[in-house]
Amino acid sequence: MTTYSPGSRVWLEDSQEGWIPAEVASCTKASADTFTLVLTDGDGKETTVTGARDSLPHLRNPELLESADDLATLSHLNEPSILHAVQTRYAQRKIYTYSGIVLLAVNPFEAVPMYTPEIVQQYIGRTKGELEPHLFAIAEDAYAAMALDGKGQTIIVSGESGAGKTESAKLVMRFIAAPKSPRINSDMNSFVDGASQVEQQIQATNPILEAFGNAKTTRNDNSSRFGKYIQLLFDTNRQIVGARVRTYLLERSRLSYQTQTERNYHIFYQLCAGLPADELKELGLDADYSKFHYLNQGGPSSTELSDRDKFHAMRDALGIVGIDAAKQTSIFQLLAALLHLGNIGVTQTRSDAVIEDDDPSMLHAMQYLGVDATEFKKWTIKKQIITRSDKIVTTLTAPQAVGVRDSIARFVYACLFEWLVTAVNESLTGKYGDAASRAETYVGVLDIYGFEHFDKNSFEQFCINYANEKLQHEFNTYVFKLAQEDYVKEKINWTFIDFDDNQPAIDLMEGKLGILALLDEESRLPLGSDASFLQKLNTQLDKPANKAVYKMPKFANAAFTIAHYALDVTYAVDGFLEKNRDTVPEEHLTLLTSSNNAFLREVLDTALHRVSAEAADPPSPGGVVSKIPDPGRTSLAGTTGRGSSVKKPTLGSIFKGSLGTLMDMLRMTNVHYIRCLKPNQHKMAWEFSPLQVLAQLRAAGVLETIRISTAGYPSRWTFEDFARRYYILIHWREGPPLIKREQFKRLCVLVVQKAAIDKSRYQMGETKLFLRTGVLATLENLRSAKLSAVQFMQTNMRRLIAMRKYRHFQRSVVGIQSHWRGTVARRAFTEVRQKALKEAEAAKAEKAAKAAASREKKASKDGQKFPVSSDKASEKGSPGKIRIRRMFSFGSKERSELALPDQPSPEPPLIGRRPSRLEAATKRLSRSWHDTDATSRRKSPNTLAPPSSTGPSSTGSSNQFSTPIYEQFMKKPAWNSSTNLLH
Numbered sequence: 016m017t018t019y020s021p022g023s024r025v026w027l028e029d030s031q032e033g034w035i036p037a038e039v040a041s042c043t044k045a046s047a048d049t050f051t052l053v054l055t056d057g058d059g060k061e062t063t064v065t066g067a068r069d070s071l072p073h074l075r076n077p078e079l080l081e082s083a084d085d086l087a088t089l090s091h092l093n094e095p096s097i098l099h100a101v102q103t104r105y106a107q108r109k110i111y112t113y114s115g116i117v118l119l120a121v122n123p124f125e126a127v128p129m130y131t132p133e134i135v136q137q138y139i140g141r142t143k144g145e146l147e148p149h150l151f152a153i154a155e156d157a158y159a160a161m162a163l164d165g166k167g168q169t170i171i172v173s174g175e176s177g178a179g180k181t182e183s184a185k186l187v188m189r190f191i192a193a194p195k196s197p198r199i200n201s202d203m204n205s206f207v208d209g210a211s212q213v214e215q216q217i218q219a220t221n222p223i224l225e226a227f228g229n230a231k232t233t234r235n236d237n238s239s240r241f242g243k244y245i246q247l248l249f250d251t252n253r254q255i256v257g258a259r260v261r262t263y264l265l266e267r268s269r270l271s272y273q274t275q276t277e278r279n280y281h282i283f284y285q286l287c288a289g290l291p292a293d294e295l296k297e298l299g300l301d302a303d304y305s306k307f308h309y310l311n312q313g314g315p316s317s318t319e320l321s322d323r324d325k326f327h328a329m330r331d332a333l334g335i336v337g338i339d340a341a342k343q344t345s346i347f348q349l350l351a352a353l354l355h356l357g358n359i360g361v362t363q364t365r366s367d368a369v370i371e372d373d374d375p376s377m378l379h380a381m382q383y384l385g386v387d388a389t390e391f392k393k394w395t396i397k398k399q400i401i402t403r404s405d406k407i408v409t410t411l412t413a414p415q416a417v418g419v420r421d422s423i424a425r426f427v428y429a430c431l432f433e434w435l436v437t438a439v440n441e442s443l444t445g446k447y448g449d450a451a452s453r454a455e456t457y458v459g460v461l462d463i464y465g466f467e468h469f470d471k472n473s474f475e476q477f478c479i480n481y482a483n484e485k486l487q488h489e490f491n492t493y494v495f496k497l498a499q500e501d502y503v504k505e506k507i508n509w510t511f512i513d514f515d516d517n518q519p520a521i522d523l524m525e526g527k528l529g530i531l532a533l534l535d536e537e538s539r540l541p542l543g544s545d546a547s548f549l550q551k552l553n554t555q556l557d558k559p560a561n562k563a564v565y566k567m568p569k570f571a572n573a574a575f576t577i578a579h580y581a582l583d584v585t586y587a588v589d590g591f592l593e594k595n596r597d598t599v600p601e602e603h604l605t606l607l608t609s610s611n612n613a614f615l616r617e618v619l620d621t622a623l624h625r626v627s628a629e630a631a632d633p634p635s636p637g638g639v640v641s642k643i644p645d646p647g648r649t650s651l652a653g654t655t656g657r658g659s660s661v662k663k664p665t666l667g668s669i670f671k672g673s674l675g676t677l678m679d680m681l682r683m684t685n686v687h688y689i690r691c692l693k694p695n696q697h698k699m700a701w702e703f704s705p706l707q708v709l710a711q712l713r714a715a716g717v718l719e720t721i722r723i724s725t726a727g728y729p730s731r732w733t734f735e736d737f738a739r740r741y742y743i744l745i746h747w748r749e750g751p752p753l754i755k756r757e758q759f760k761r762l763c764v765l766v767v768q769k770a771a772i773d774k775s776r777y778q779m780g781e782t783k784l785f786l787r788t789g790v791l792a793t794l795e796n797l798r799s800a801k802l803s804a805v806q807f808m809q810t811n812m813r814r815l816i817a818m819r820k821y822r823h824f825q826r827s828v829v830g831i832q833s834h835w836r837g838t839v840a841r842r843a844f845t846e847v848r849q850k851a852l853k854e855a856e857a858a859k860a861e862k863a864a865k866a867a868a869s870r871e872k873k874a875s876k877d878g879q880k881f882p883v884s885s886d887k888a889s890e891k892g893s894p895g896k897i898r899i900r901r902m903f904s905f906g907s908k909e910r911s912e913l914a915l916p917d918q919p920s921p922e923p924p925l926i927g928r929r930p931s932r933l934e935a936a937t938k939r940l941s942r943s944w945h946d947t948d949a950t951s952r953r954k955s956p957n958t959l960a961p962p963s964s965t966g967p968s969s970t971g972s973s974n975q976f977s978t979p980i981y982e983q984f985m986k987k988p989a990w991n992s993s994t995n996l997l998h
């Protein structure tokens with residue numbers, strides 16, 4: 016059990032973000048089994064939580080694990096931690112994350128450079144986990160497993176609409192179909208340069224299926240409105256020999272109705288935009304598609320140009336899969352017929368529906384369908400009820416007649432789609448399934464709609480969620496089985512545990528007296544209704560045995576609720592019967608199957624009768640039956656004959672049948688999972704809406720899987736990996752030697768003992784160490800604490816060494832500086848002294864000359880007296896002597912010239928003895944030095960910088976010594992470099 020203590024990192028629930036990080040400020044025991052936590056979030060806001068240990072906030076993982084590329088390695092496996100890991104990685108532009116055997120793929124909503132030929136090359140031959148998570152890693156894993164023992168593989172790609180299933184499935188298929196050493200191609204969308212014919216055919220299926228099966232919806236501009244399973248077939252040499260496509264539950268209602276923001280199937284717009292004018296005219300069509308009722312209910316098309324381009328691409332693709340020009344024209348005629356069908360005017364007179372005999376749309380439609388217009392009109396506005404003894408014909412109201420008209424259009428379109436899939440398959444496997452019979456093994460890719468829940472959920476959501484419930488069951492069984500297999504293989508003590516399985520929900524839907532059975536029963540009653548269906552449901556299913564899965568909603572009358580594995584969904588019964596029956600009246604079926612249009616007959620024949628019996632492809636001419644299991648196909652009729660003896664299957668039963676076949680096949684294969692996630696509703700690149708993704712993680716069963724995982728030992732480490740990471744937890748004398756001797760298991764034992772992990776919380780297997788949830792977090796915390804202590808010691812030791820070095824360096828610099836200053840001062844002093852001596856000598860000579868001159872004068876004017884009145888005359892000595900005296904005397908004019916300009920007061924006079932000239936000069940020089948130095952030191956007190964160039968010597972002072980000395984100093988680079996160093 017994980018513990019809370021001050022400093023523990025937790026997740027606090029938040030209505031906007033889902034969860035926000037917080038820290039435990041204090042933890043106290045409130046009662047015997049309840050605790051009170053005071054939490055502080057990032058903004059410093061305090062929150063107090065009180066509750067039993069299980070209800071306390073989820074713990075956060077150590078930072079190292081927070082953006083782990085495999086969620087299964089998280090120590091605290093909880094919703095917020097998983098969401099946070101996916102969000103952090105997405106913010107780092109990492110769209111793929113593993114969650115055990117599942118790859119989570121978050122839609123980037125913009126082209127990402129992750130599928131280049133270079134990246135394809137990187138993933139070929141590499142095992143999952145060697146490189147960053149990627150769907151190529153999953154594809155390579157599947158291919159390698161298939162190549163190894165020939166076992167069939169299936170990659171299930173699921174997710175909600177717009178999450179990126181189709182794009183992911185296409186990339187996976189391209190990777191698998193790519194030659195295993197493709198030439199590098201600069202076009203990132205086509206890394207299969209030089210693809211073989213089979214590969215080209217496989218790629219050609221995309222534009223065809225997308226044109227006929229995709230449409231613009233509010234959630235996705237290119238939404239696949241059907242599920243599909245594509246099987247890539249390989250021979251014994253693991254070379255691709257062909258492929259097979261199976262489709263599930265095409266959304267038929269779209270053909271006759273679309274909401275304002277959605278569109279009909281792309282093919283209709285492509286036809287109007289891309290067909291040449293003469294061909295359009297021939298078909299009675301118009302480039303302005305808004306003239307057709309089936310196309311003008313939805314929003315305006317903003318992609319006409321791309322519709323035209325796509326039409327040509329689709330036409331080329333039809334050619335590649337072997338549908339020739341004549342067949343193409345027949346297809347376009349049928350499509351034109353459907354558009355005209357939608358334009359047939361139905362009016363109402365009193366209580367009867369009326370269609371004009373010469374309605375141009377009806378005539379056009381019947382012309383292309385090859386059906387008699389009178390008969391068509393009759394059975395569109397009338398209805399025949401066959402009783403045991405009689406046939407009763409009644410008239411229909413206008414809305415009922417419109418309903419019949421639309422059901423015919425939907426039925427023909429569904430048959431056309433089915434025929435196309437068959438044609439594509441013939442091209443991919445050869446007419447007699449030749450490739451399928453040569454194939455030894457396969458990799459299948461299932462692109463299936465994810466769990467859906469809207470404000471109003473109807474029959475479509477019921478079927479989709481039924482499929483997801485079945486897939487989830489397979490998934491749980493598979494994950495659980497895998498987990499347990501590992502325990503057995505590693506020989507650890509393990510009691511097989513049961514997990515809450517979703518079988519009850521599946522039984523509720525498909526059981527003998529389940530929802531689908533009751534719906535079929537009601538659908539077959541001539542007077543069956545949605546209300547009586549709901550009544551049946553409540554009578555049969557609202558029982559204590561179903562309490563956990565079936566509920567009658569409190570606030571909705573015409574609805575029922577199913578507790579799915581992901582969440583509870585309430586279905587409105589309104590329209591269930593109509594959608595389940597969705598078939599044409601018997602009279603119309605007869606009209607269509609006996610049409611003059613040979614192509615229409617072929618289409619219906621293919622769709623209605625080459626079905627379940629042909630579930631396994633027909634034997635090739637050589638009589639070899641395919642070894643490859645067939646994932647089933649959408650059958651539009653039962654297994655019995657044609658005409659009135661056909662027991663018309665309901666959509667529900669068709670879907671149940673094909674799903675059953677699919678599940679049988681999945682059980683025979685190794686399954687790989689890709690769960691696509693849509694990060695936001697407005698298709699914005701790199702925007703992440705946590706609450707929305709959380710709902711998808713729940714719906715994708717990721718959290719359910721985690722729940723299963725946490726029941727056992729979710730963290731598994733090989734002894735070596737574990738030892739190398741955690742050896743620092745034991746004594747340094749023990750760890751490294753054990754690693755050197757490769758005694759990893761022994762080291763693991765020492766680590767868990769040293770960390771005082773309870774024995775019930777880990778198990779030693781044969782090659783792996785199994786840890787219960789939370790243990791890894793404890794070990795990570797211990798490791799972080801130890802590393803922090805080591806780092807602390809290292810930091811302080813480094814600081815000490817650096818300080819010592821610094822002081823030594825500082826002393827050296829100061830020593831050099833004082834030596835250098837001494838040298839410079841001595842040099843200056845010598846210069847001054849020499850100059851002074853010279854001047855003294857000159858003065859002496861001058862004095863001698865003057866004395867001689869004076870003596871001469873005296874001799875010539877003997878006896879004459881001269882008056883002495885000026886100050887100068889009072890000075891004793893010769894003029895030279897007087898000048899020298901003035902120069903070195905204090906208080907004189909010369910002295911002031913020598914003084915530094917900023918010297919506040921003159922030097923006090925020497926008391927007693929008058930200093931010698933040399934003494935005075937030396938003293939002045941040294942004082943000048945000292946003062947200058949002090950001034951510059953004052954200016955930059957913390958440095959050992961040389962005297963500033965703006966100091967006294969450069970301010971125009973008359974100091975004849977300081978200027979050249981400073982200049983010398985300034986010229987010395989050693990000063991600057993040493994100064995910088997000390998900075």
Ligand SMILES: Nc1ncnc2c1ncn2[C@@H]1O[C@H](COP(=O)(O)OP(=O)(O)OP(=O)(O)O)[C@@H](O)[C@H]1O
Pocket residue numbers: 122123124125126127174175176177178179180181182183234235237238239240464691
């Ligand atoms: N790997 C990717 N890189 C770039 N863009 C992507 C990727 N995957 C999906 N997209 C974008 O998301 C859009 C929707 O993707 P996609 O059609 O595959 O969704 P989907 O899950 O198949 O939806 P639906 O169920 O409605 O068919 C694409 O048109 C594309 O713009």
